[in-house]
Amino acid sequence: MGAKANRTEKHILAKAREIFSKKGFKSVTMQDIVDACDISRGGLYLHFSSVEDIFLAVLKAEDSNSADSSTLSSDEGESESDLSQGINVSTEVSASDRFASFLKEQKRFILRRKDGLSLALMEYYSGHSASPDDNYIKNRFDNCIITIEAIVSDGVESGEFECEDIAGFARNLAYVLEGLKTMASVISISEQAVDKEMFYVLQGIVPVDQYTN
Amino acid sequence: MGAKANRTEKHILAKAREIFSKKGFKSVTMQDIVDACDISRGGLYLHFSSVEDIFLAVLKAEDSNSADSSTLSSDEGESESDLSQGINVSTEVSASDRFASFLKEQKRFILRRKDGLSLALMEYYSGHSASPDDNYIKNRFDNCIITIEAIVSDGVESGEFECEDIAGFARNLAYVLEGLKTMASVISISEQAVDKEMFYVLQGIVPVDQYTN
Amino acid sequence: MGAKANRTEKHILAKAREIFSKKGFKSVTMQDIVDACDISRGGLYLHFSSVEDIFLAVLKAEDSNSADSSTLSSDEGESESDLSQGINVSTEVSASDRFASFLKEQKRFILRRKDGLSLALMEYYSGHSASPDDNYIKNRFDNCIITIEAIVSDGVESGEFECEDIAGFARNLAYVLEGLKTMASVISISEQAVDKEMFYVLQGIVPVDQYTN
Amino acid sequence: MGAKANRTEKHILAKAREIFSKKGFKSVTMQDIVDACDISRGGLYLHFSSVEDIFLAVLKAEDSNSADSSTLSSDEGESESDLSQGINVSTEVSASDRFASFLKEQKRFILRRKDGLSLALMEYYSGHSASPDDNYIKNRFDNCIITIEAIVSDGVESGEFECEDIAGFARNLAYVLEGLKTMASVISISEQAVDKEMFYVLQGIVPVDQYTN
DNA sequence: AATGAATGAGCCTTCATTCAT
DNA sequence: TATGAATGAAGGCTCATTCAT
Incomplete structure (x- = not known):
């Protein structure tokens, strides 16, 4: 694939992402995509053969984006997969800080629903029972749990957190976040509401209140 | 509207509900609706003017169903609005029992996603930013919280539960349930997974384990 | 299907036949069909779901037409299946007359290539290896042979014809007719050329020349 | 045109021939041609300006091939124009042998419909009423007749054949062959069926049976 | 009230052809 | 010469909606 085609595809995917986040799947x-990309009908088909094809490419x-952004938070293309961002910097950073960072990231994602593919993902997977491996939502959910477990586990070791059932806590928080995402994608949700919720969850493991956004 | 028309409409709505729960909005x-109802194209338009019209009627x-169902459990069409079912029976029933009943109901709804309008609701409201009052999802969510608060509050009074932040707990549980619904509508979720999650939440307020499904 | 729909379909098939005979398959x-029928796109799809569907209906x-037309030669819709037309009137008619009638019919079909579906049939079946039973061309060919055999057989009995290998003669004539049809559909062929060919074949079985068109 | 261009064009035509014989015109x-030739879109247009252009070149x-092949039988691409192959070798060969050779060639062509351009030719000429001179099918047919006449004429002279109406016989056989080709291109036809037909025709001129495939 | 044929707009997909590189 | 990205026209299919019966 030539450089030109590559550029075109990136352009298409960027535009398509916006559309999916606005209209679902x-x-x-x-x-829609042809119009947004200022490209010809045939031109689009040269690169992608269907809306589904484009969605999967998005x-x-x-x-890929989230893999790249682990060191630098780019001003655009914040992705849902940035969940673990900030935890793999170095172990010198306290678990509390990492957790705060994680929650801040989640919060940003929940609130900026314009950037979110949640609705599109639900619409897509609800009609495409994909193999578990391909299921973006499930993977996202599982990774989220793993990240939480890692952080909390470290925090418990270092004495920053208190938690008897780390796995349970992680799962619970993951569901709460998922619920927040769902609600945010349908009704508007205030920053305060998100803060309140995260604060509530934190109380369960933090002996002394350390979370301030 | 004659009795006949009324019966026809009920029939249409029942069939339409099935379709919405299966295909979203x-x-x-x-x-789709014409086929399922064994009615003519024109006949359908006599009663409803669009898919949206039908959806809102559903x-x-x-x-109405859920309002009715506090006394009578309809034979089909268990609805998402049945959340509050079981709490207004009588105060003689213990809070624990009511809570168990509530959770059982939620669990059934989460697992039987075939009966659910969740996806349809998300699809509809994501594109129809309705006035807050009309927002079915928000109302459902708020009612869920109110129900939980009522039960837990009673339980705390009667000594069955221990909870310092009832509102926080209710909200948290509501989000967990919402998250479970989301995940269930996209990936398949086992009964065990739901049980585990509910059990985890219960631990937060029940001094002695009372929850068994 | 209502009478109206039935009329529409007949109209569509009549127009479609013209088109197929002109353009092949x-x-x-x-x-093309929409334009010729002065019907809407959707209207056509209401009755037929594809060009193939229409072709098979044609x-x-x-x-059916050819079955009907065994007694009355309609002014339109002369079909390729009229091959046997005229032979089942009554046995009082001499074999020679019946053969003459048969050949006249074939000649008419060969020359009026505008009415012929030969090209369309070839194009269709060359890409749709249908089951033998469904193969219109094969059936037409086989029926043609049967008809010839029957007539010649009668003629031999009555002393009108002389033929030692009736089956061979019938097959041979059928191939000649097929060849004439093919050539006529591609290049223009004169009435004289057809006459000449039929006359040649007749010579093989007729002791005394009886064929005049 | 350089040698390289020439080679490219030959390659294109060879591949195109295969495609036309498989899919018609x-x-x-x-x-299709671009894919088969492993050439670029633009590259193909450098040599030919349309499918029709390519077909005519084929x-x-x-x-040319068939002209050449009177001396050298090409390893592939047995062509429909090989009809006359074998008759211009030398007059020392008996008419019977030459006729047998001719029929064998025809038979091979009829049975190997994969190699044939019949369908493509019909499709092409049916929509392009070309000037008589350009009409490949007519020319082929006429040449076929001439070839037969020549052979039979020689055979009659040498006493090998008996035939009063050589022109009639030739025409008749040509139509039979055409009919066989048509049937073969639409339904599958067995070697026996072809043999039977050729044998029948031969009987008309051969006093003693000489034809064995 | 009810029917279902008909309409036309909208989206999907493919193809011949052009053109910058 | 050669490449392959891009274009736009053409044709296919579906759907909400209307309307004569």
Whole structure:
């Protein structure tokens, strides 16, 4: 694939991402994408053969993006997979800080629903029972749990946190975050509401209140 | 409206509900409903003017149903609005029992996603920023919290539960349930997984383990 | 199906037949048919779901037509299946007359290539290896042979014809007719050329020349 | 035109011939040819400006081939124009042998419909009423008749054949062959069926049976 | 009230052809 | 010469909606 084609595809995916985040998956048409990209009908088909094809490419790009952004928070393309961002810097950083960072990231994602593919993902997977491995939402959820467990586990060791059932706590928090994402994608949710919720969860493991956004 | 028309409409709404729960909102066509109802195209338009019209009628019927169902459990169409079912029976029932009943109901709803309008609701409201009052999802969520607060509050009074932040607990549980619903609608989720999660939440307020499904 | 729909379908098939005979099968588009029928796109799809669907319906109509037309030669819709027309009137008619009638019919079909579906049939079956039973061309060919055999056999009995290998003669004539049809559909062929050919074949079985068109 | 261009064109035509023989004329796209030739879109247009252009070039190449092949039998691409092959070797060969050779060639062509351009030719000429001179099918047919006449004429002179109406016989056989080709291109036809037909025709002129495939 | 044929807009997909590199 | 990205026209299919019966 030539450099030109590559550039075109990146452009298409960027535009398509915006559209998916705005309209979900089901209502997006090839026409929508053609219009947004200022490209010809045939030109689009040269690169992608269907809306689904484009959507999956967008998801793949999300993953690559989040892999890259572990060191530098880019001003655009904040992705849902940034969940673990900030935890692999170095072990010198306290678990509390890492947890705060994690929650801040989640909060940002929850509130900026314009950037979110949640709705699109639900619409897509609800009609495409994909193999577990391919299921973006499940993977995201599982990774989220793993990240939480890692952080809390470290925190318990260092005495920063108190938690008897780390796995339970992680799962619980993951569901709360998922619930927040769902609600945010449908009704508008205030920053305070998110803060309140995260604060509540933190209380369960932090002996002394350390969380301030 | 004659009795006959009324019966026809009820029939249409019942069939439409099934379709919405299976396909969501966006993918449902008038043809789908015509086919399922064994009615003519023109006949359907005599009663409803669009898919949206039908969907809103289905939601309204849901509400009536759940209002009715406090006394009578309808034979089909267990609805998402049944959340509060079981709390207004009588105060003689213990809070624990009511809570167990509530959770059981939630669990059933989470697992039987076939009966659920969650996806349809998300699809509909994500594109129809309705006035807060009309927002079915928000209302459902708020009612869920109120129900939980009421039960837990009673339970604390009677000594069955221990909880310092009832509002926080209720909100937290509501989000967990919402998260479970989301995950269930996208990936398949086992009964054990739901049990585990509910058990985890209960631990937070129940001094002695009382929850068994 | 209501009477109206039935009329529409007949109209569509009549127009479609003209188109197929003019353009063959492969180049015919739904658009062509829509234009010719003065019907809407959707209207056409209400009755037929594809060009193939219409083509097969045209063939079926051909068969019905030819079955009907055994007594009365209609002014339109002369079909390729009229081969046997005129032979089942009564046994009082001499074999020679019946053969003459048969050949006249064949000649008419060969020359009026505008009415012929030969090209369309070839294009269709070359890409749709149908089951032998469904193969219109094969059936037509086989019926043609049977008809010839029957007539010649009668003629031999009555002393009108002389033929030692009736089956061979019938097959040979059938191939000649097929060859004439093919050539006529591609290059223009004169009436004289057809006459000459038929006369040649007749010579093989007729002691005294009886064939005049 | 450089030698390289020449080689490229030959390669294109060879591949195109295969495609035309498989798909006929109408269904062949530039893309089909591009794919088969492992050439670029633009590259193909450098040599040929349309599918029709390529098809005509294929036909022209056929003719050259068959002219050449009177001395050298090409390893592939047995062409329909090989009809006359074998008759211009030398007059020392008996007419019977030459006729047998001719029929064998025809038989091979009829049975190996994969190699045949019949369908493509019909599709092409049916929509392009070409001037008589350019009509490949008519020319082929006429040449076929001439060849037969020549052979039979020699055979009659040498006493090998008996035939009063040589022209009639030749025409008749040509039509039979054409009919066989048509049937073979649409339904599958067995070697026995072809043999039977050729044997029947031969009986008309051969006093003693000499034909064995 | 009810039917279902008909309409036309909208989106999907493919293809011949052009053109900058 | 050669490449392959891009274009736009053409045709396919579906759907909400209307309307004569």
